[in-house]
Amino acid sequence: MSDEPTKLADGITPAPRERARVLGHVCEHEGCGKHAGFGFARPRQDQHWFCFVHRADGERHL
Numbered sequence: 001m002s003d004e005p006t007k008l009a010d011g012i013t014p015a016p017r018e019r020a021r022v023l024g025h026v027c028e029h030e031g032c033g034k035h036a037g038f039g040f041a042r043p044r045q046d047q048h049w050f051c052f053v054h055r056a057d058g059e060r061h062l
């Protein structure tokens with residue numbers, strides 16, 4: 001066992017209630033539609049979700 005925490009991506013720390021919902025999200029990249037494990041959101045704004053391949057797309061929402 002490692003003591004290293006699971007890391008989603010640099011600077012991405014979903015709130016606990018959002019982490020529980022993560023499996024319900026789909027990548028927003030046009031034509032992708034894969035499971036989105038990476039969420040991007042600014043306070044009081046809509047959330048945007050992307051898969052591993054397209055997670056860089058979400059940075060424009062930050």
Ligand SMILES: [Zn+2]
Binds near residue numbers: 034
């Ligand atoms: Zn994708």
